[in-house]
Amino acid sequence: DKGDYRHYMLKEIYEQPQAITDTLAGKLADDHVFTSILGPDAEQQLHQIENIHIVACGTSYHAGLVARYWIEEQAGIACQVEVASEYRYRTVSVPANTLLVTISQSGETADTLAALRYAKKQNYLGTLAICNVAGSSLVREAGWRLLTQAGPEIGVASTKAFTTQLVALLWLTTALAQAKQRAPEIINANIRALRNLPGLVEQVLQLEPGIEQLAQSFASKHHALFLGRGPHYPVAMEGALKLKEISYIHAEAYAAGELKHGPLALVDEDMPVVSVAPSDSLLEKLKSNLEEVRARGGQLINFACERAGLETSEGVTHIDMPWVYDSVSPIVYTLPLQLLSYHVALVKGTDVDKPRNLAKSVTVE
């Protein structure tokens, strides 16, 4: 039931504060996380992990790409991320003490399930499924399971499933950091950030009117570029995927530093460039990338914190984001991109909940 919402997608976007709260329920104490939810000896097994391989498809793959930045930085564990359709058909080299992590909303994606079955025949230390469906094949077949509590997701374009996957992955990162006895500040900061997250997401949802306005000028375009750096690069990838999926506008994401290695040639006044620009350590680098775009007449749309002090000038639109803790920033910055693609699709009149040629659950390869 869509309730008062025009589409399931919009309803699911607005369900995110609750979905995040539900996903975190019973997982956080004041100064540690409850690793026992994974199993009785989980903390000791987490301590042994030296490598992580993450395998997933589509939006769930993007969640894995964000997590790589967290896991390597905060837990000090080497992490690789791969799409399941590639992973399953190649010979994978598995170093000692590697955990395999699969991520899936449905738990029935054919390639992801095949990847897990393949992995179970390799010498992994263990397998973990992060999944939104408790009784799914993936959850049944994985060694460990970490359930997201997004509730049923009807819209084909994944929204609340993605942000709750990120929440589960930040929790996992915190659990690994704890098991590896990393600095307590890392753990405490993540717990604080996760606890504040539902309120912050609520706040960002109030930006919808400004984003709706922005969508008007976007809808006549044929191409768009999304730029980000660090963990906001996969957030930009997810923003581009959402836009192409439901509005059929061709969109691509680049790590902002790659701009001058090719895609800058595409930039002109007909090419909107969306930048995901939180106030983090990479902001200054990103700013100079954005100047390159402006110098070529590209229309810039910045999702940035007021404090970032990005310059306003003609051709530059800002959506002011609240200040956020670094670790949850990729989650928070996903929201305006969901709203942007939703409103662009509305202006274009496409079928938001059931985009052409796509199925909600891809159970064949």
Ligand code: F6R
């Ligand atoms: C995009 C989208 C897809 C899915 C992908 C994997 O909005 O929903 O890219 O993320 O098909 O599906 P799951 O997560 O069910 O394995």
